[in-house]
Structures are given as structure tokens and as C-alpha cells.
Amino acid sequence: MKRVKLLILGLTFSLLALSASPDLAGTFLTIALQRTEFTVERLKQIAGPERDYLSVTALFTIAYLLPEVAKYSPNAVSAWERLQQQATIGTTAVQHEQVAQHLQAVKENRARVRSHDEAPESSPIQEAEANLEKAEKLPDSCQRDSAYSKAALTIASTKDFKRALVLTDKISDLKQSESMKQFIYYRMATVAAEAGDLEDAQEKAMRVSVPEQRAILTIKIAQAAISHNDRSLGLKLLRDAVQLAEKVTDPETQSSILLGAAAILLKVDPLAAQDTVRAAIKTVNRRSFKDEARFSLLLKIPLSCKGEDNTWYGDSVSLPNSNPFETLVLLSKQDMEASLLMAQSLEDPTAKIRAVASIVRSIVDRRTRPNNKAAATSPILNNSIELPAR
Numbered sequence: 001m002k003r004v005k006l007l008i009l010g011l012t013f014s015l016l017a018l019s020a021s022p023d024l025a026g027t028f029l030t031i032a033l034q035r036t037e038f039t040v041e042r043l044k045q046i047a048g049p050e051r052d053y054l055s056v057t058a059l060f061t062i063a064y065l066l067p068e069v070a071k072y073s074p075n076a077v078s079a080w081e082r083l084q085q086q087a088t089i090g091t092t093a094v095q096h097e098q099v100a101q102h103l104q105a106v107k108e109n110r111a112r113v114r115s116h117d118e119a120p121e122s123s124p125i126q127e128a129e130a131n132l133e134k135a136e137k138l139p140d141s142c143q144r145d146s147a148y149s150k151a152a153l154t155i156a157s158t159k160d161f162k163r164a165l166v167l168t169d170k171i172s173d174l175k176q177s178e179s180m181k182q183f184i185y186y187r188m189a190t191v192a193a194e195a196g197d198l199e200d201a202q203e204k205a206m207r208v209s210v211p212e213q214r215a216i217l218t219i220k221i222a223q224a225a226i227s228h229n230d231r232s233l234g235l236k237l238l239r240d241a242v243q244l245a246e247k248v249t250d251p252e253t254q255s256s257i258l259l260g261a262a263a264i265l266l267k268v269d270p271l272a273a274q275d276t277v278r279a280a281i282k283t284v285n286r287r288s289f290k291d292e293a294r295f296s297l298l299l300k301i302p303l304s305c306k307g308e309d310n311t312w313y314g315d316s317v318s319l320p321n322s323n324p325f326e327t328l329v330l331l332s333k334q335d336m337e338a339s340l341l342m343a344q345s346l347e348d349p350t351a352k353i354r355a356v357a358s359i360v361r362s363i364v365d366r367r368t369r370p371n372n373k374a375a376a377t378s379p380i381l382n383n384s385i386e387l388p389a390r
Helices: 002-018 022-043 049-072 074-088 093-118 124-137 141-157 161-168 174-194 198-205 211-227 231-245 251-268 270-284 324-332 336-344 349-367
Strands: 296-302 312-318
Touching: 022 049, 022 074, 049 074, 049 093, 124 141, 141 161, 141 174, 141 312, 161 174, 174 198, 174 211, 174 296, 198 211, 211 231, 211 251, 211 296, 231 251, 231 270, 251 270, 251 324, 270 324, 270 336, 324 336, 324 349, 336 349
Parallel strands: none
Antiparallel strands: 296 312
């Protein structure tokens, strides 16, 4: 009956779309009559499963559209009724029950859609209050923890972090409670950094215990510090991020954090940036290379209990310039030879070729810009650049 359900959805959508245009609705119903007549005529020529399927399809189509025919094409009602009589010939009670069930399912679905559309949109606070009220009445501890978690996440989205943290203390599962607190502190640190409150951002970041999460936060705060002309703080934080990266066990995550830190270090300490890129490439060479545009880390909060569908809340965080190609291109703007040497040190052949090509293309683009007077004599343009030996 899957194909019948698809037909139901198509017809529902068509009528909803046509309800505002009587002329178009009439045209649609005329076409539907012709197609259904063809189907009913074919019933006389076939037998078996195909006939059963087409019989149910025809009966459902006629029963579903007859009210719309009376509304938009009253002159065609008699034709549809005759067609219904013809389609009924040779059918069974089971088939009529199937049609009735599908019609009822459509009516219930349309009623739910109408109820949803007419219901006033609730605010995040109202949703949170509803979850809190629900939590107080739940006897099961896991379901209660889930309701408290949902409420805390909703309230955190409004930046009322103080209240969200209070709710995490109501969660009886200590692991779930700690995961919630970690997520909220991460959000607090991010918001503080974006607002330029670097001291508060650092204080909240220190409460995040997962090394990779704190490293990413530290890099983001360092970027904010540099943008607020506090280069010394930015440099200190970037060094802290590099140290935190050493505690990360996943090579892919570790290399991405190092590359993201190196890209910013290029602005304040080019030599330290080169050391960090070298360390990152060593880590890249320890894993299977993945050609990804940008690294991202999923902060995931489980919200389901045993026996329920797997439900969770997630927030993806990322770092710019966190793959070797982007970072090496940035490095080439300061030290072309060093960037090419590092590109050559990549062990994956595809990664090595792409890295070198990215660097050379970047150099060519920079030297061929219209306002670049040195372009005409560029060794790159004369194809005389010498790549370091492997």
C-alpha cells in the first residue's frame, strides 16, 4: 500500500494548493476524472495483485475527491458517481476497509495540520516551563532527567545561563548532569568571548574539562583577544591551546586543533606558528587522511531513555583554517619555502599533491593581481619555481 500512501500525499498537497484557486481546482479535477476513468477501464482487462492495487487506488481517489467535486465542479458529480459504481464491481469488503482506513488517516492528518497551524506559537520559555511541569509529574528518573535536560537546553538558548545551570542540579544521573553543565559552560564562554568579555570567557572555559572542547574555546578566545588588540593575551592563550591539543587522543581532532591555532599564531608569532604546523603534519601522517573542507566537533547531549528512540541534542563547533591546505596557504604568504617543505612532508600522496598545488596557485594568484607590479617578472609565472626535493 506504499504507492497508495504516496497518492494520498500527492492528492492532499494538490487540493491544499488549489483551494485558493477554483478555476485551477476545476482543471485538476477534470484531469483526475480522465485518469481515474482510464484506471477503471483497465480493471476490466487485468486480474490478480495488480487489479487489487488499482481497485483500491480508484476507490480511494473517487471517495477522496467527491467532496471536492461537489464544491468545485458540481456538474461533474454524476459522472464521478457513475465511475464509483463501476469501480466497485468485483471488489471485496477487505478492499473497502482499506480505503476507509486511508480516508480516515488523511482526515486525521489534515486535522493535526490545521490544529498546529491555528495554535499560537509558544516561546522558548513557555516550552521550558512545559517541560518543567512535565518533569515534576514523571515517576521514572530517566524520563524526569530528560525533561529537565530539555528545559535547561531551551533556557540556555535564551542566554539565561544561571537558571539553566540551576536546572542541571535537578538531574539525578550524575553523568547526564555533568554533560549538561559542560555544554552550558561552553556556550557561556563562547557568548562572553563574542561580547569581548575576555576575563569571563576564560573563567567559563576553565570549567570545561574535555580537552578538545577547551582547546577550541581557548583558540576562539585568543582570536577575540587579538581582535581587541590584546596580542600578548592572544599569544598566551594560543600556547595554552597547543598544550591542550597534546592531551587529545584522536589524531584527526588533534591535528585540526593544532592547524587552527597555527593559522592565528601566524599573526602574532610566525616562528611558533611554523613549529605548530610541523607538529600538526606529524599528527596528520599518523592517521588515514580525510579530504574534508573544515574540521567540526559535535557537542552531543543524549535525551532518550532505554527502550525509546535514540534522541539527542547536538551543536556542531568548528575552527577556520583547520585543514593543512588552508593553513599552508596562509603560511606561504610569509614563508613560501617553509610552506612547500611542509607540504612535501605530507605522506599521503593525494594530500601532498593538493597541498603543493594549493600553495602554488595561491602564489600565482597573488603575483598576477593587476596592482602587483612584480607580476611580470615573477619566477612563478616563468615556471622557474623549484619545489623542495622529496
